[in-house]
Amino acid sequence: MSTASVRAAAIDAAERRGGWVPDIDARMAALQSPVRTVLEPAFEALAEADRVTLVPDAHYPFHPSSGMVTDPAVVGAIVARLERETDADVAVAGASDDRISFDRTARYLGYEGLLERFEASLADLADDSRTGDFCAIADESIALSVPNRLAEGTVVVVPSLRPTADGPVAGAMRTLDALVDCDAGPDRAPVAATRAVDPAVAVLDATTAYGGDPVAGNALFAGSAPAVDAVATTLLDRSLAADGALETARGDRGPISVAGDADFEALRARLPDGELPPADDTHPAVSTAYRVYAAVTGDAVPPQLEGDR
Template identity: 60%
Template sequence: MSVCLAGVDASERRGGWDPDADGRRAGLESPIRTVLESHTSSLTAADRLTLVPDTHYPFHPSSGMVTDPAVVAALVDHLEGRTSADIAVAGISDDRIGFDRTADYLGYPTILESTDATLVDLADESRRNRVVSIDGERVSLTVPERLLESTVVVVPTLRPTEDGPVAGGMRTLERFVSSVDDSELTALAATRAAEPVLTVLDATTAYGGDPVAADTLLAGPTPQVDALASSLLERSIADDSALENAFGVSVPSITVETPNDGVSVDVDSLRRRLPKGELPPPDEMHPAVTAAYRLYATVSGDAVPPQLEQGP
């Protein structure tokens, strides 16, 4: 199995975050076309396409902790030019915040308004029971019907999870299913139930203890992309039960394709550039966040969240 890497031209950005989402979107046209080239037939044959990005509050796309909506919009642009399929961008509400608020915060309604793609909250979707066998163990889960009835493309970010392993496509899908089984088995079971046609990993901005402009897109089968992402963050597959169960006892052999028709990507150089840290503790807030939110609360009259009350 192969994973395609394509670089993103960041010459106009001059090293900083570009707040112009449409500008970022335009710069992604060529690398999106490159990484999707070998998957064109399976994508254009679909009647319904569901893109599943990494969307959770309260992170900004510049943090590397959520998928950049510009990547998703560029995917939609590419697909709408080649298929008449119904395209949806899926998220899910949780017990803390509704998906509509998260989508608004990240800017999805604005950047998708020029497309026919719809935003869907899979918390509102009908679900079906599925039983998936993993290494002889039966994993029961409930899955939104849309993920079972459409062609799925997962669009995660290059970052670790709170527990340390790579987030990736499998754990992005895990958020959408319900199961009483072990989380690592659930992530793999969710992937096998939804059967994504591919994963497009947004590594335009990555996170590994600090955000870094990695300016790269990866695309390929979900487990293989997750394995390569794990390698880039210098995580061991042996320490990742989801990946270990996906591949069995053998270390996966992954061919990395780096096309020469755009911005080149050197895998070893990219690996060296990525920070090797963990996620910040959930109970520690950066002082800049505290100060910014207090300013917002003063102007808007909104309440300051309790976790920010103790800041400097």
């Protein structure tokens, strides 16, 4: 049993008004030193890479101040560090899905404008050719189809600190799983995707966290994907044992040490442990109440209150 190490860095918010700074340049400036700190243990590997792909949580254009996506400023600060200190080709990647194209999400979130300041590019992995792979997890052989960019290059995954609709944290492993086709269930697919991609480091964006409400966390955490996900799970007050993927990934590994100037316990105490809003436009209780009311009175049910969003 070994101890996994996670590096933590606080972001100086002493002079800040409100919980959010709209100016991305100001946010990136505040992130410069924390990014350097958390990337330090992984930097040797990153410095040797020909190509580095950053994978943020950019699943939908929710405003970054909500904590529901990775703050592009965190990604920008990492890109800046990589371009300053390495010769690697850097890209920021996501994937179009049946909901929204990655180009559109990236544009709304400001990635297009952000990356114009650098040599880095945007990559839609839905357009990428793929590599077939197999991954053995608990004696089960799992087939995967991995975008070549993730299979062949060096990857830095940058998850947000938020729950998924199902309850567990979104985390590094599930952020990667969203980009990998895999025939395993929810407890194994994120593990298989993470092992297939084998990210050099995971950087948890806790600058703003969402746990039912957004909270300015003002911190970054970096380490292996499972270790960072365990930190996220603990910060959002979820059970490590209840997250099947995390249990599978961590196995019998021991405790996680968090080192750095971010006050982990104080942050944990500040963060709410809530869920995402209900999926329906209307709270299910309201939809049910309305259906009963309409059945009694003969009134029409407005389409917005019918549920089944």
